[in-house]
Amino acid sequence: MSEGLEGRIFLAGHRGLVGSAIHRLLTRRGIEPLRRTRSELDLLDVNAVRAFMASERPDIVILAAAKVGGIHANASSPATFIRDNLVMQCNVIDEAFKAGVKRLLFLGSSCIYPKHAEQPMRESALLTGVLEPSNEPYAIAKIAGIKMCESYNRQYGVDYRSVMPTNLYGPGDNFHPQNSHVLPALLRRFDEAVRKGVDRVEIWGTGTPRREFLHVDDMAAASLFVLELDRSVYERTTDPMLSHVNVGFGDDVSIAELAALIADVTGYRGAVVFDPTKPDGTPRKLLDVGRLSTMGWQASIPLRHGVEETYRWFLSHRDTLRSV
Template identity: 65%
Template sequence: MNKVFVAGHRGMVGSAIVRQLEQRADVEVVTRSRNELDLTNQQAVADFFAKENIEQVYLAAAKVGGIHANNTYPAEFIYQNLMIECNIIHSAYKSGVKHLLFLGSSCIYPKMAEQPMKETALLTGTLEETNEPYAIAKIAGIKLCESYNRQYGLDYRSVMPTNLYGPHDNFHPENSHVIPALLRRFHEATLRGDKQVAAWGSGKPMREFLHVDDMAAASIHVMELDKATYDTNTSAMLSHINVGTGVDCTIRELVETVAKVTGFSGDIVWDTTKPDGAPRKLMDVSRLADLGWRYNYNLEEGLKDAYQWFLDNQDNFRS
């Protein structure tokens, strides 16, 4: 039986990975809460790995947030993410863990990267200013895995997801990402009987979204690829793999679908005084497709699932 440590098991991605791994009879899932194990504490992490005899690691733990949080807490974002990555990857190596999967973010790519964004775009231009500290930490995680593989002959892999959503997302009114923020806003507008809801910008920018259960499935797929297959599709200069649908939609289409899913029948008013952001952010997922994986959820099905989870857990989102 494989003993698998999922770091960040209470987060959106980590919890999805745990749900899928727990369905397998040949896997013993190991988790630790933040109170049980401080991943920013080097000695605590080293002691954990020395004791537990872990065979595989999914490194899904991270400090995450939207534009507001990234702008407000840049030092926390770069420090905590760097410490978590360094401690886990180094302690995994020291304790003999041969297989590790690091989960990054599409924000590693340059602000003006050619669309769709290929893995080769990494480090070819300036990052988006609002989340640069977080992006730099995620790039460091990729390079840690790459460097430990080169020097110690390990098999540490990295996957870079597009925008994620789904069960266990953050529905905080200020610190959440676009889909949970919209689901909550339209849900509350429907309950109040509002005649209209304001949406930011023009609605023209295009974005790609991936349901977190698909992300978990892709992560496990990449982790479990035999080394020959993985190495055939991964060179030393391409030590990470994009994960997404390869399909995007306009923000207008997203907002209209959220309104449909939440039952909002009023008007949507576009506040064009608010910024649009980058015109398009789409991942090139051809390498992952070549490795035999494709997503399951289309956007409307995924939003229905995420909204149902919100409804089932909304008592936790009163703030």
């Protein structure tokens, strides 16, 4: 049984990687959500968020807005990452509640789990160990968002759910080679090497860490699936004190394997060299998606197919992509 998506939906972060995919999916279903650009609604401004919620009165809120970035961005701007995400989440969740919003979906990240969590990582691994230092501020903000949703559910009886995606990629990603995540950064780097005739591409770390990758269209589908799931079904498969749900592909690859795949897709034939003096990050990040599978959903886009599609999108948008 489904609760559906009746009423007015506010999609916060509709221009981001996940937000844009959710928007595409909603549009295909004939639903046009409330949207605001950053210049139209600054989610860091509590008064602006309060006025928006009071005037628009959404029935459902999807919180896909976040300050995001790769290892380099997190390491160079930790204060920005923890401050902006905490403030944004607090403003949207609290003001949504005050405006009478009963249903909300919060999008987190798999970096919430401890650096050395048992693999694959179950939802119960949350707060059981030390986080990966390179993205700890961002992770703490996301953990706070999960706990805020849980706390509002317990105290006020609302239905605020959280989904924790693994590493995402796809159309609309940030392809900057330093400030983006590993998959889009490598796509751009290998593409540039092919175009410039470079015969050597250097990659941070040893190449041994393993990562799971989920196409953003799968993430959008999973998000709406979880949001629409009947509350009684959702609550039977979750713990009220641990209500977030992992969203992943269910399999992982090493960074070296990923680099080889991207080199093949882009047509790069030169050397791939790893720099072990640079940080690897978390040794492995694979989510246990058993809870979501029990609910009735699983990913459908294979990695190679997704990378090929993403590369075609990149080629068609290469000249207009942001450089920072």
